[in-house]
Amino acid sequence: MKNRVVWLDRGWQPVSIGFCPSEKAWRREMKRLGCKGEAYPSSDGRCTRFEASKSNSECIIVTLRDGAERDHSLVEVAGLLVHEATHVWQFIIESIGEGKPSAELEAYSMQAIVQALMQAFDETRGLPK
Template sequence: MDRVIWCDKGWQPMYFGFCPSEKAWKKEVKRLGHIDAEYPTNAGTCTVFHETKGWGECILVTIADGAESERNMLEIVGLLVHEATHVWQYILKHMGEKSPSAEFEAYSMQAISMALVQAFDKTRGLPK
């Protein structure tokens, strides 16, 4: 699937999504007005876009193309949780929150991680 999956942001003040491929990246950054943004080449990346067309700030998470053929499901989920942590960190910064309660943080991490894992599975399929 060559389109970004925008996750349900719920109460969160920023949109975040999973970008499954370079082709999807190119289409989405053009739509967001950031044509010059280069596709990340790291194993996992969390990219924040400021001043997007009508969205304010938003975040795209990428996992390297082909990662599912080189890593098992646990490693893929670990990468997604790692990137979910960065999403959460950007959200906290955006809100000006310096010390969220433990439960607020735990539920937020759970929701963001689950949304990214579901988006990855929907677009690229989790390895066995």
């Protein structure tokens, strides 16, 4: 699984959300989706939004730099995933035109996004101990 993007349960969101565990997975997915010119992110964490030309749909892919789990503690990895999940949420509310979501909608959505990203990270790269 380390070389494949893990697509999260979309639920009600109008965008597809994926976790990319490696640069090889990134290159494979960009080719599959027909996204040319999207370079693999070089920062510790990144949330990249793009339109997949083959499916004409909006996608968001979260990446953590290869080796981040070796260089950071579990708390720091969780922090990076929460940070990127916040950007995912911001893209979602922008996409649906929601100016002020309710506190409960925001809290439950963030919880679901963070949990899904952490599970995908753990399944593909393993959470640090």
